[in-house]
Amino acid sequence: MADVAREAGVSLMTVSRAVNGKDEISDETRQRIQAVISRLGYRPSGIARSLATNHTSTIGLVVLDNTNPFFSEIARGVEQVAYETGYKVFLCNTDENIEREAEMLHSLEEKRVDGIIVGGSRLDDGPLYAGLRSHPAAVLVNRVLSYGSFGTVLVDDDYGTRRAVEHLIEAGHRAIGFLAGPPRSYSGQIRAAAYRTTLKAAGLTVRADWELGGAPTVAGGQETALRLLRDHPELTALFCYNDLSAVGALQACAALGRAVPDDVAIVGFDDIAMAAMVTPALTTCRVPAYMMGRQAMDLLLAHICGCCDECENIVFQPELVVRASAPRRSPTYSGSPVSG
Missing domain, CATH: 3.40.50.2300 (Response regulator)
Incomplete structure (x- = not known):
């Protein structure tokens, strides 16, 4: 700024007024200062400005x-x-x-x-x-x-989870597992509580061993779904903490030879772009x-x-978005569903 003032033949205060758009200087002086600024490549110091303001x-x-x-x-x-x-x-x-x-x-x-x-x-x-x-x-x-x-x-999260689990129940599912999120997740805690409440309201069994937490990623969802479905082959549906874990659940079902949605229906949460691109496309809660x-x-x-x-x-x-991974119809079970 001192260089600009010296070249333009004005005071530092006049340069400051020109730079900050103040009205106390003439148009001729402002134009002269702007010409010097352009020639010298001067830029105001953000650090200095932040200290002052x-x-x-x-x-x-x-x-x-x-x-x-x-x-x-x-x-x-x-x-x-x-x-x-x-x-x-x-x-x-x-x-x-x-x-x-x-x-x-x-x-x-x-x-x-x-x-x-x-x-x-x-x-x-x-x-x-x-x-x-x-x-x-x-x-x-x-x-x-x-x-x-x-x-x-x-x-x-409470509303979204209730809509997702109710959708699975309306489609005929009675053994619904939950791929829970990280234990410190606020949303995960709300969704877990709503999952249990919705099952109870429908007169279905709430089982702690049908819930399993994991990393909210594709790899985390695949690992968690593999463990849950191997330990509990009676499960006919999975509600997942987010879409990434739901995509992992699709991979787990493929690895286990469980057809989606005929053997296992899957519902995610978020409706990320990937949800509509995978096969079968994910039913999910749009956020x-x-x-x-x-x-x-x-x-x-x-x-x-x-x-x-x-x-x-x-x-x-x-908003519940229904796609192929959990359609609005009664599922075709490979075995008898567990009643509530």
């Missing part, structure tokens, strides 16, 4: 797995709104590791981001609250805290992940601006 125009986005299409879509929604409003996004991948998640929350604090969005945190409430409150503004996606002034963007990302960024901006009184919690309702 206490505002960096950056936000942090922390996700569990950036290779998971669900979180990729959330990130795309966040980034689009950030771009539209002049913000840059630091994307942090925790890889389902709670130590890494805590470290990233601290690292983003050191970067002086204006706010953070945390997707599906695996931290306990205490450490998560401590990590969030050190930031000027924070929004949680698919996670809630009973204390602290943080916005939340949620999926109605608008991109819109969740947009809403999370809008909510964070409201918190940053201090105008979030009426937008603290946003809940998206999943």
Whole structure:
């Protein structure tokens, strides 16, 4: 800036006014300064500006797995709104590791981001609250805290799970297994509870040995489904924590020679793009992940601006999408179904 001022024959304050679009200088002076700026290739220092304004125009986005299409879509929604409003996004991948998640929350604090969005945190409430409150503004996606002034963007996991399990029951299934998610998953806990409640409401047996947790990935779903179906060949349907684990369950059924959906019906959750591409195409609960990302960024901006009184919690309702892996018909069993 000093070089620009010297070349243009003006003060540092005049250059600052020209750069920041202030009206206190003449058009002739502004044009002369802009010509020098172009010739010298001057760019304002973002670091200096952030120190002066206490505002960096950056936000942090922390996700569990950036290779998971669900979180990729959330990130795309966040980034689009950030771009539209002049913000840059630091994307942090925790890889389902709670130590890494805590470290990233601290690292983003050191970067002086204006706010953070945390997707599906695996931290306990205490450490998560401590990590969030050190930031000027924070929004949680698919996670809630009973204390602290943080916005939340949620999926109605209870509703989605009930619709999925009811669909299987209406198709004639009585032995329905559950490929559960990670034990620290907030959504996984809600879905597990809703799975059991729906079975009970239909007068069916709830068996702990028909539930098995695993990694929310294709490999994790395949491993979990293989174990569950080998131990319990009586199962005629599987409700899966997410679509990735459901795709893994399809692979497990193929390896075991169990036809889908005639021998085993499979239902996933999220409706990622892959769900419609596999064979047979997945029945699943559609979650608008991109819109969740947009809403999370809008909510964070409201918190940053201090105008979030009426937008603290946003809940998206999943939509059951019926495809070939669990159609609306009674299944053809290779054996007799287990009654409730």
